[in-house]
Amino acid sequence: MTARAIHVVEYVVLALVLAGIAYLQRDQLGVLFWILLVGPDIGLVVAPLLGPMPGGGRLPARAVPIYNAFHTVTVPVLLWVGALAAGIAPWPLLGWLIHISADRALGFGLRGPDGGQALI
Numbered sequence: 001m002t003a004r005a006i007h008v009v010e011y012v013v014l015a016l017v018l019a020g021i022a023y024l025q026r027d028q029l030g031v032l033f034w035i036l037l038v039g040p041d042i043g044l045v046v047a048p049l050l051g052p053m054p055g056g057g058r059l060p061a062r063a064v065p066i067y068n069a070f071h072t073v074t075v076p077v078l079l080w081v082g083a084l085a086a087g088i089a090p091w092p093l094l095g096w097l098i099h100i101s102a103d104r105a106l107g108f109g110l111r112g113p114d115g116g117q118a119l120i
Contacts, residue, residue, distance in 0.1 A: 008105055015101035022094040029091055037095035040070040040103075058115035068110045073100055 001009075022029060043066055047053065051060030059067055069075060076096040083090035103109075112118040 008107070011101050011104035015098055015105055018094055018098045018101060022091070022098065025091045025094070028089050029094070032092035033095040035095070036076075036092060037099050040096065040099050043067055043070055054115055056116070059111055061113060061115055064111045064113065064115055071100055071103060071108075071110055073097065076100070 022033065043063070044059075047059050047063040047067070050062040050066075053060065076093045080090040080093050083093070108117065110118045
């Protein structure tokens with residue numbers, strides 16, 4: 001099995017586990033879960049406002065930091081810890097984590113400086 005295949009399998013399993021947890025916590029998710037599930041890609045709609053679209057599936061260079069911030073697990077995990085510390089239910093953040101895991105399982109990773117897919 002190649003490293004790429006292992007990577008994809010890991011993220012498929014993670015996305016399924018997170019979706020299972022979301023199902024178990026479905027009464028505590030609310031509308032924020034659904035916003036966070038699709039929200040990270042709404043930035044793709046805004047990307048053309050940050051510069052001309054270079055084509056070939058790439059983003060404008062100025063849009064890359066925004067895209068990457070919404071597609072790294074660091075931000076939702078830190079928010080999860082903060083929510084727990086503040087006594088707030090973190091379950092809606094599962095939507096964001098599922099989105100990121102599903103993207104990785106489908107082969108979409110963070111973006112490089114040129115706006116293209118960074119190699120993993």
